[in-house]
Amino acid sequence: MPTPARQARTMPNSAAAVIAELEGLFGRRLATDAAAREAHGRDESYHPVLPPDAVVFAESTEEVAAVVRICAAHGVPVVPFGVGTSLEGGVGALTGGISLDLSGMNRVVRLSVPDLDCTVEAGVTRKQLNAHLRDTGLFFPIDPGADATIGGMAATRASGTNAVRYGTMRDAVLGLTAVMADGRIVKTGTRARKSSAGYDLTRLLVGSEGTLGIITEVTLRLHGVPEAMSAAVCAFPDIAAAVDTVIETIQMGVPVARIELLDEVEMDAVNRYSKLDYPVQPTLFFEFHGSQASVAEQAETVAELAADHGGADFQWATLPEERSRLWQARHDAYYAAIALRPGCKGMPTDVCVPISKLAECVVETKRDLVESNLLGPLVGHVGDGNFHLCLVVDIADPDEVERAEALHARMVHRALAAGGTCTGEHGVGYGKLGFMETEHGEGLAVMRAIKRALDPQNILNPGKVVRI
């Protein structure tokens, strides 16, 4: 996880030429001031700000294509930007160029209630979409915590708390509109639920982080709002007991919508941040969706499994406001963690392992944390085997940063040794580039061949996902 020093760059002539051309087309929707550039070179993590040379606020796929064509003519990088909630440096302009801000492309283009699908522009956020869907009986389940854009979520193959039941962006995206490196506009997929018609370009672009094409529209699969929803919280004597409860729940095929683990450090942080009084113990948060009968059945099954593992005081909440309060605590986990040490930054980690290895990986990671003398609350979408340490790091202390990076690397290698991945949902950006070789081996050469074939000049978000 090498953190590039903020580069003292002078703008190349080619970028100046691009900016001159873009000015004619975009007028006041082109920004070159320091504030706009800084804002577009920053994500939500500890990664340094890497500002682009200019920012364009695009309002249509055709405008995105025009920007890419101009950049391609001059060999200047284009970095797509949604609302800047990425965590691995995905929006940093490593070699300058144009930041393409898509937040103004925020129209819901089409909604079909009978087909449970819709098409949205890339800049629509998940909360905006769910507000739009209110009263239709449908919802969009994928919830990474942050109110990210749908385009950004597709680009990083995001997931979050509901993935154990509803899948990730890989599953939610039926098709895309994307602008390729030569400015060509491609529509992938169809509105059919399945297809065997050729290479899965949709899935190739999902998770490609803007390095193969710039996603401008997304066709999404939606779900019916369940007849009943209930949430539950349960504290455990230790983390292994909590994880074992999760494993048995999944193995029994209970169709839980969410199973989230917060360790005792995170519970303490959440209590302080959100003024709550949960027991300071490893805790599971559950959510059940289905018919009234099914939800009750699921909760009873899980309560029994939890009790078998020493889970105490299994609390249910069916009222919407109670459920919201409970999930707000979970959603604030990242900010609550950072608030533990004012002035410090979050260094989020993100591994995913086969569920049989989860307890072992979590316990070893927590031991390593103590031995490394670092603060890092643990949260996990444990139904998927996905967990995070939110390392809270004093960026001004090089020794602490070094210890944090070393701990992170050990955590990743532990996950890879267990048959897992270096990132379950945050993406590679440039923060995880160093782990790609170990995870993919010869597959990385295949990824590079695809990148070279589709972006021969390496202008689309260069320096991310694969190093050319």
Add this chain to the structure above:
Amino acid sequence: MPTPARQARTMPNSAAAVIAELEGLFGRRLATDAAAREAHGRDESYHPVLPPDAVVFAESTEEVAAVVRICAAHGVPVVPFGVGTSLEGGVGALTGGISLDLSGMNRVVRLSVPDLDCTVEAGVTRKQLNAHLRDTGLFFPIDPGADATIGGMAATRASGTNAVRYGTMRDAVLGLTAVMADGRIVKTGTRARKSSAGYDLTRLLVGSEGTLGIITEVTLRLHGVPEAMSAAVCAFPDIAAAVDTVIETIQMGVPVARIELLDEVEMDAVNRYSKLDYPVQPTLFFEFHGSQASVAEQAETVAELAADHGGADFQWATLPEERSRLWQARHDAYYAAIALRPGCKGMPTDVCVPISKLAECVVETKRDLVESNLLGPLVGHVGDGNFHLCLVVDIADPDEVERAEALHARMVHRALAAGGTCTGEHGVGYGKLGFMETEHGEGLAVMRAIKRALDPQNILNPGKVVRI
């Protein structure tokens, strides 16, 4: 859907050189006799036999890599072969070369019951896998009807009757081992349930029909055998009533495991073929999986919806042998259809549309069938919007073949106009090449760029999926 005339080819010197080299390595596991070659150039459809120059029976990934390296050195095509159940000419050796028979690679490499996953060699068939899983409490749900190999199912992105609940091979495959065009062995994916670590090579290879790499091992997601399963059959006054029942079932979020439609022509065929006495009316077959309570709840909900649409005599079956008898009828549908006209061949069609367009597409297709004076029972995995006509065609009658092909083309264009796809699950092979441009537009150029980047000599199953 141009059907290439069986080519009178003389074997090029390069193929002869490859065969000479392979003989040294494979001995009796290399076949050049007419019977073996014919058997490996034939699929289950009306497509003509297109025999390869030789067949190699490989027993390991390393052997596959050796064959590909030798073929690459001489620029000779390699066509992977499982058990020959494809339907769009996927195994035909359009330009000769080596058929790589993977049916001997039939070991279950690894099974993890706690993780609900396993790794199998490409030649394991789905029935073999389910026999292996017996007594573990797990099963592999994807069921395209034929007892295809897992490698072949992955390569064509197969699905079938259970996809409405359990997804397709796109969802079932966690990772792959594949041999690329230069003989390099690549492992894609991990055993983690989700990942954001780079380009989704797994999904790129799934559905690529052996044109980007030869799949030799597959890591699969498995599912717990549900506590309860029940099946139901219900006849409807007309096809629109049946389809409307399906649409409402999906919209209500009933988690049905299977919903199959057979039209009155197919019901007659099935009655004759399997000696049954179902009403000769459009009929839905359902299967429900879950807890005892959930299965009963699902069946009651669907029975009510069916009754609202004039569905009569909703019959349940919970005993395994009853369910098997019922599903056997469904599985025999293709063979039952062909048996209606002895001496004729099946020309299966396969479109998939948004469910709101399903009734309209089905009704128009059936009208077209009558006007075209053709026999073609209709079956559909209608929960996904996927349906087939099994055209039963006298291949010796050029006028009938022409009418069938014209009908097929209209059926596809109707599906594309409705936002659907030219193939829901059968794949492209060479039978559907002619529709790719209309379906994908500029996306086809992207597919070609990927094919050229990963197989620059065009030796991997050439002439399928994309024309170079």
